[in-house]
Amino acid sequence: MTLLHEIFAGGHGSFVAAAFASAFVLVGAELLMLRRRSRRTKGLPPP
Amino acid sequence: MSQASSSLGPAGVQRGGSRWLAYASPARFYPLAGRMAPWFFAAAALLALAGLWVGFFVAPTDAQQGEVYRIIFIHVPAAWMSMFIYGVMAAYCALALVLRTRLSSMMASALAPTGALFTAIALVSGALWGQPTWGTWWVWDARLTSELLLLFLYLGFIALESAIDEPRRAERACAVLALVGTVNLPVIYFSVQWWNTLHQGATVSLTAAPLMARTMLAGMLLMTLACWMYAIAVALVRVRCILRERGLAGVARAHA
Numbered sequence: 340m341t342l343l344h345e346i347f348a349g350g351h352g353s354f355v356a357a358a359f360a361s362a363f364v365l366v367g368a369e370l371l372m373l374r375r376r377s378r379r380t381k382g383l384p385p386p
Numbered sequence: 387m388s389q390a391s392s393s394l395g396p397a398g399v400q401r402g403g404s405r406w407l408a409y410a411s412p413a414r415f416y417p418l419a420g421r422m423a424p425w426f427f428a429a430a431a432l433l434a435l436a437g438l439w440v441g442f443f444v445a446p447t448d449a450q451q452g453e454v455y456r457i458i459f460i461h462v463p464a465a466w467m468s469m470f471i472y473g474v475m476a477a478y479c480a481l482a483l484v485l486r487t488r489l490s491s492m493m494a495s496a497l498a499p500t501g502a503l504f505t506a507i508a509l510v511s512g513a514l515w516g517q518p519t520w521g522t523w524w525v526w527d528a529r530l531t532s533e534l535l536l537l538f539l540y541l542g543f544i545a546l547e548s549a550i551d552e553p554r555r556a557e558r559a560c561a562v563l564a565l566v567g568t569v570n571l572p573v574i575y576f577s578v579q580w581w582n583t584l585h586q587g588a589t590v591s592l593t594a595a596p597l598m599a600r601t602m603l604a605g606m607l608l609m610t611l612a613c614w615m616y617a618i619a620v621a622l623v624r625v626r627c628i629l630r631e632r633g634l635a636g637v638a639r640a641h642a
Contacts, residue, residue, distance in 0.1 A: 355454060358511040362464070365506060380627045
Protein backbone atom coordinates (compact mmCIF):
# COMPACT_ATOMS: atom_id res chain seq x y z
CA MET A 340 0.00 0.00 0.00
CA THR A 341 2.90 2.35 0.71
CA LEU A 342 4.16 1.88 -2.83
CA LEU A 343 0.72 2.61 -4.31
CA HIS A 344 0.44 5.69 -2.11
CA GLU A 345 3.86 6.85 -3.29
CA ILE A 346 2.89 6.30 -6.94
CA PHE A 347 -0.34 8.30 -6.69
CA ALA A 348 1.22 10.97 -4.49
CA GLY A 349 3.85 11.54 -7.18
CA GLY A 350 6.67 10.26 -4.99
CA HIS A 351 9.51 7.95 -5.93
CA GLY A 352 7.05 5.11 -6.42
CA SER A 353 6.22 6.60 -9.82
CA PHE A 354 9.78 5.75 -10.93
CA VAL A 355 9.13 2.12 -9.99
CA ALA A 356 5.85 2.16 -11.93
CA ALA A 357 7.59 3.75 -14.94
CA ALA A 358 10.42 1.17 -14.87
CA PHE A 359 8.05 -1.81 -14.81
CA ALA A 360 5.69 -0.21 -17.36
CA SER A 361 8.55 0.43 -19.80
CA ALA A 362 9.78 -3.16 -19.34
CA PHE A 363 6.32 -4.56 -20.05
CA VAL A 364 5.92 -2.29 -23.10
CA LEU A 365 9.28 -3.46 -24.51
CA VAL A 366 8.47 -7.13 -23.86
CA GLY A 367 5.00 -6.62 -25.40
CA ALA A 368 6.55 -5.01 -28.48
CA GLU A 369 8.94 -7.95 -28.89
CA LEU A 370 6.12 -10.48 -28.54
CA LEU A 371 4.01 -8.56 -31.05
CA MET A 372 6.84 -8.48 -33.60
CA LEU A 373 7.51 -12.17 -33.02
CA ARG A 374 3.83 -13.00 -33.52
CA ARG A 375 3.79 -11.05 -36.80
CA ARG A 376 6.93 -12.81 -38.01
CA SER A 377 5.52 -16.16 -36.95
CA ARG A 378 2.26 -15.52 -38.85
CA ARG A 379 4.14 -14.27 -41.92
CA THR A 380 6.22 -17.44 -42.09
CA LYS A 381 3.46 -19.84 -41.07
CA GLY A 382 2.59 -20.88 -44.61
CA LEU A 383 6.19 -21.66 -45.48
CA PRO A 384 7.32 -25.28 -45.53
CA PRO A 385 9.21 -26.50 -42.43
CA PRO A 386 12.80 -27.77 -42.93
CA MET B 387 27.00 -58.83 -22.96
CA SER B 388 24.13 -57.01 -21.36
CA GLN B 389 22.84 -53.76 -22.73
CA ALA B 390 23.68 -51.87 -19.52
CA SER B 391 27.34 -52.89 -19.51
CA SER B 392 27.81 -52.15 -23.22
CA SER B 393 26.51 -48.60 -22.72
CA LEU B 394 29.47 -47.90 -20.37
CA GLY B 395 32.02 -48.54 -23.09
CA PRO B 396 33.40 -46.05 -25.64
CA ALA B 397 30.81 -47.13 -28.20
CA GLY B 398 28.04 -46.32 -25.75
CA VAL B 399 29.46 -42.86 -25.09
CA GLN B 400 29.66 -42.24 -28.83
CA ARG B 401 26.07 -43.38 -29.28
CA GLY B 402 24.94 -41.10 -26.45
CA GLY B 403 26.84 -38.17 -27.91
CA SER B 404 25.44 -38.68 -31.39
CA ARG B 405 21.92 -38.88 -29.91
CA TRP B 406 22.33 -35.34 -28.58
CA LEU B 407 24.04 -34.16 -31.75
CA ALA B 408 21.01 -35.39 -33.70
CA TYR B 409 19.13 -32.38 -32.32
CA ALA B 410 21.58 -30.10 -34.17
CA SER B 411 19.69 -31.18 -37.28
CA PRO B 412 17.08 -28.49 -38.13
CA ALA B 413 14.57 -31.16 -39.19
CA ARG B 414 14.65 -32.77 -35.74
CA PHE B 415 15.00 -29.55 -33.76
CA TYR B 416 12.06 -27.79 -35.44
CA PRO B 417 9.23 -29.95 -33.98
CA LEU B 418 11.02 -30.22 -30.63
CA ALA B 419 11.24 -26.40 -30.38
CA GLY B 420 7.55 -26.15 -31.22
CA ARG B 421 6.65 -28.55 -28.42
CA MET B 422 8.94 -26.92 -25.83
CA ALA B 423 8.17 -23.22 -26.40
CA PRO B 424 4.67 -23.14 -24.76
CA TRP B 425 6.06 -24.80 -21.60
CA PHE B 426 8.81 -22.20 -21.32
CA PHE B 427 6.28 -19.38 -21.87
CA ALA B 428 4.06 -20.85 -19.12
CA ALA B 429 7.02 -21.21 -16.75
CA ALA B 430 8.06 -17.60 -17.48
CA ALA B 431 4.55 -16.29 -16.72
CA LEU B 432 4.25 -18.25 -13.47
CA LEU B 433 7.73 -17.31 -12.26
CA ALA B 434 7.15 -13.64 -13.17
CA LEU B 435 3.88 -13.61 -11.21
CA ALA B 436 5.60 -15.20 -8.20
CA GLY B 437 8.56 -12.81 -8.49
CA LEU B 438 6.35 -9.73 -8.77
CA TRP B 439 4.25 -10.87 -5.81
CA VAL B 440 7.35 -11.42 -3.64
CA GLY B 441 8.92 -8.19 -4.91
CA PHE B 442 5.91 -5.96 -4.30
CA PHE B 443 4.07 -7.58 -1.39
CA VAL B 444 6.54 -9.71 0.59
CA ALA B 445 9.91 -7.92 0.37
CA PRO B 446 10.23 -5.14 2.95
CA THR B 447 10.77 -1.45 2.19
CA ASP B 448 14.47 -0.56 2.02
CA ALA B 449 15.72 1.44 5.01
CA GLN B 450 17.80 3.82 2.87
CA GLN B 451 16.07 4.02 -0.52
CA GLY B 452 12.44 3.48 0.48
CA GLU B 453 10.13 2.05 -2.21
CA VAL B 454 12.25 3.05 -5.19
CA TYR B 455 14.64 0.15 -4.58
CA ARG B 456 11.92 -2.18 -5.99
CA ILE B 457 13.26 -1.32 -9.45
CA ILE B 458 15.89 -3.93 -8.51
CA PHE B 459 13.34 -6.67 -9.35
CA ILE B 460 13.45 -5.75 -13.03
CA HIS B 461 16.78 -3.92 -13.37
CA VAL B 462 19.12 -6.60 -12.00
CA PRO B 463 17.51 -9.61 -13.79
CA ALA B 464 17.52 -7.65 -17.06
CA ALA B 465 21.17 -6.64 -16.62
CA TRP B 466 22.21 -10.22 -15.76
CA MET B 467 20.28 -11.59 -18.74
CA SER B 468 21.81 -9.00 -21.09
CA MET B 469 25.29 -10.33 -20.28
CA PHE B 470 24.30 -13.99 -20.05
CA ILE B 471 22.51 -13.99 -23.41
CA TYR B 472 25.51 -12.35 -25.05
CA GLY B 473 27.76 -15.08 -23.63
CA VAL B 474 25.42 -17.82 -24.91
CA MET B 475 25.18 -16.07 -28.28
CA ALA B 476 28.97 -15.90 -28.57
CA ALA B 477 29.24 -19.59 -27.61
CA TYR B 478 26.78 -20.50 -30.39
CA CYS B 479 28.81 -18.35 -32.81
CA ALA B 480 32.01 -20.15 -31.79
CA LEU B 481 30.28 -23.51 -32.36
CA ALA B 482 29.08 -22.32 -35.75
CA LEU B 483 32.61 -21.28 -36.77
CA VAL B 484 34.32 -24.44 -35.47
CA LEU B 485 31.74 -27.18 -36.17
CA ARG B 486 29.94 -25.35 -39.02
CA THR B 487 26.53 -26.23 -37.58
CA ARG B 488 23.92 -23.97 -39.15
CA LEU B 489 21.51 -24.30 -36.23
CA SER B 490 24.10 -22.67 -33.93
CA SER B 491 24.17 -19.55 -36.10
CA MET B 492 20.39 -19.50 -36.20
CA MET B 493 20.21 -19.77 -32.40
CA ALA B 494 22.63 -16.83 -32.11
CA SER B 495 20.43 -14.81 -34.51
CA ALA B 496 17.33 -15.78 -32.53
CA LEU B 497 18.89 -14.66 -29.25
CA ALA B 498 20.20 -11.27 -30.41
CA PRO B 499 16.90 -9.29 -30.35
CA THR B 500 16.03 -10.66 -26.89
CA GLY B 501 19.50 -9.77 -25.63
CA ALA B 502 19.06 -6.25 -27.00
CA LEU B 503 15.64 -6.07 -25.31
CA PHE B 504 17.06 -7.00 -21.88
CA THR B 505 19.93 -4.53 -22.34
CA ALA B 506 17.44 -1.77 -23.18
CA ILE B 507 15.32 -2.67 -20.13
CA ALA B 508 18.43 -2.59 -17.92
CA LEU B 509 19.43 0.84 -19.27
CA VAL B 510 15.92 2.37 -19.04
CA SER B 511 15.19 0.98 -15.57
CA GLY B 512 18.68 2.03 -14.48
CA ALA B 513 18.03 5.59 -15.62
CA LEU B 514 14.70 5.57 -13.76
CA TRP B 515 16.52 4.37 -10.64
CA GLY B 516 19.39 6.83 -11.09
CA GLN B 517 17.24 9.95 -11.12
CA PRO B 518 15.76 9.58 -7.59
CA THR B 519 18.90 8.06 -6.00
CA TRP B 520 21.82 9.79 -7.76
CA GLY B 521 19.97 12.90 -8.93
CA THR B 522 20.75 12.19 -12.60
CA TRP B 523 19.35 10.00 -15.35
CA TRP B 524 22.73 9.18 -16.85
CA VAL B 525 26.45 9.43 -16.13
CA TRP B 526 29.27 8.31 -18.38
CA ASP B 527 30.72 5.95 -15.79
CA ALA B 528 32.33 2.64 -16.71
CA ARG B 529 29.36 0.37 -15.85
CA LEU B 530 26.74 2.41 -17.69
CA THR B 531 28.94 3.09 -20.71
CA SER B 532 29.99 -0.56 -21.11
CA GLU B 533 26.33 -1.65 -20.84
CA LEU B 534 25.43 0.89 -23.54
CA LEU B 535 28.25 -0.55 -25.64
CA LEU B 536 26.65 -3.99 -25.18
CA LEU B 537 23.39 -2.62 -26.62
CA PHE B 538 25.33 -1.30 -29.63
CA LEU B 539 26.97 -4.72 -30.06
CA TYR B 540 23.55 -6.40 -30.14
CA LEU B 541 22.21 -3.79 -32.58
CA GLY B 542 25.37 -4.10 -34.69
CA PHE B 543 24.92 -7.88 -34.82
CA ILE B 544 21.30 -7.52 -35.97
CA ALA B 545 22.17 -4.80 -38.51
CA LEU B 546 25.13 -6.74 -39.91
CA GLU B 547 23.02 -9.85 -40.34
CA SER B 548 20.32 -8.00 -42.24
CA ALA B 549 22.87 -6.08 -44.35
CA ILE B 550 24.44 -9.20 -45.93
CA ASP B 551 22.18 -11.10 -48.31
CA GLU B 552 24.07 -14.37 -48.46
CA PRO B 553 23.25 -16.24 -45.17
CA ARG B 554 26.59 -18.09 -44.87
CA ARG B 555 28.62 -14.88 -45.22
CA ALA B 556 26.29 -13.07 -42.82
CA GLU B 557 26.66 -15.87 -40.25
CA ARG B 558 30.47 -15.76 -40.42
CA ALA B 559 30.65 -11.96 -40.17
CA CYS B 560 28.18 -11.90 -37.25
CA ALA B 561 30.07 -14.71 -35.49
CA VAL B 562 33.32 -12.73 -35.66
CA LEU B 563 31.57 -9.60 -34.36
CA ALA B 564 29.96 -11.52 -31.49
CA LEU B 565 33.25 -13.16 -30.50
CA VAL B 566 35.16 -9.86 -30.57
CA GLY B 567 32.39 -8.30 -28.46
CA THR B 568 32.87 -10.82 -25.64
CA VAL B 569 35.77 -8.62 -24.50
CA ASN B 570 33.08 -6.25 -23.22
CA LEU B 571 31.54 -8.82 -20.82
CA PRO B 572 34.31 -8.83 -18.18
CA VAL B 573 34.56 -5.05 -18.59
CA ILE B 574 30.87 -4.71 -17.64
CA TYR B 575 31.13 -7.15 -14.74
CA PHE B 576 34.36 -5.86 -13.21
CA SER B 577 33.91 -2.17 -14.09
CA VAL B 578 32.68 -1.37 -10.57
CA GLN B 579 35.89 -2.88 -9.16
CA TRP B 580 38.38 -1.61 -11.74
CA TRP B 581 37.20 1.99 -11.79
CA ASN B 582 35.66 4.43 -9.36
CA THR B 583 32.05 4.40 -10.57
CA LEU B 584 28.83 6.03 -9.43
CA HIS B 585 27.17 2.66 -9.94
CA GLN B 586 27.22 0.55 -6.79
CA GLY B 587 29.26 -2.64 -6.45
CA ALA B 588 27.80 -6.15 -6.62
CA THR B 589 25.26 -6.94 -3.88
CA VAL B 590 24.99 -10.58 -4.92
CA SER B 591 28.06 -12.72 -5.51
CA LEU B 592 28.71 -16.43 -5.92
CA THR B 593 31.57 -16.30 -3.42
CA ALA B 594 30.09 -14.14 -0.64
CA ALA B 595 26.86 -13.89 1.34
CA PRO B 596 24.26 -11.55 -0.22
CA LEU B 597 24.07 -8.04 1.21
CA MET B 598 20.26 -7.93 1.16
CA ALA B 599 17.23 -9.45 2.90
CA ARG B 600 16.35 -13.04 1.93
CA THR B 601 12.93 -12.04 0.56
CA MET B 602 14.51 -9.36 -1.64
CA LEU B 603 16.97 -11.94 -2.98
CA ALA B 604 14.16 -14.47 -3.50
CA GLY B 605 12.12 -11.97 -5.53
CA MET B 606 15.14 -11.06 -7.62
CA LEU B 607 16.04 -14.70 -8.32
CA LEU B 608 12.43 -15.55 -9.24
CA MET B 609 12.35 -12.65 -11.70
CA THR B 610 15.73 -13.75 -13.12
CA LEU B 611 14.38 -17.28 -13.68
CA ALA B 612 11.28 -15.79 -15.33
CA CYS B 613 13.47 -13.74 -17.68
CA TRP B 614 15.54 -16.85 -18.42
CA MET B 615 12.47 -18.94 -19.30
CA TYR B 616 11.10 -16.07 -21.41
CA ALA B 617 14.38 -15.77 -23.33
CA ILE B 618 14.42 -19.52 -24.09
CA ALA B 619 10.75 -19.49 -25.19
CA VAL B 620 11.17 -16.49 -27.47
CA ALA B 621 14.42 -17.86 -28.95
CA LEU B 622 12.71 -21.18 -29.73
CA VAL B 623 9.79 -19.48 -31.51
CA ARG B 624 12.16 -17.17 -33.39
CA VAL B 625 14.47 -19.96 -34.49
CA ARG B 626 11.43 -21.78 -35.92
CA CYS B 627 10.63 -18.64 -37.96
CA ILE B 628 14.24 -18.46 -39.17
CA LEU B 629 14.15 -22.15 -40.14
CA ARG B 630 10.96 -21.60 -42.16
CA GLU B 631 12.45 -18.49 -43.82
CA ARG B 632 15.66 -20.34 -44.72
CA GLY B 633 13.59 -23.25 -45.98
CA LEU B 634 11.82 -20.92 -48.40
CA ALA B 635 15.15 -19.41 -49.49
CA GLY B 636 16.34 -22.93 -50.33
CA VAL B 637 13.18 -23.64 -52.34
CA ALA B 638 13.50 -20.29 -54.18
CA ARG B 639 17.13 -21.03 -55.14
CA ALA B 640 16.17 -24.50 -56.34
CA HIS B 641 13.52 -23.06 -58.67
CA ALA B 642 15.78 -20.26 -60.01
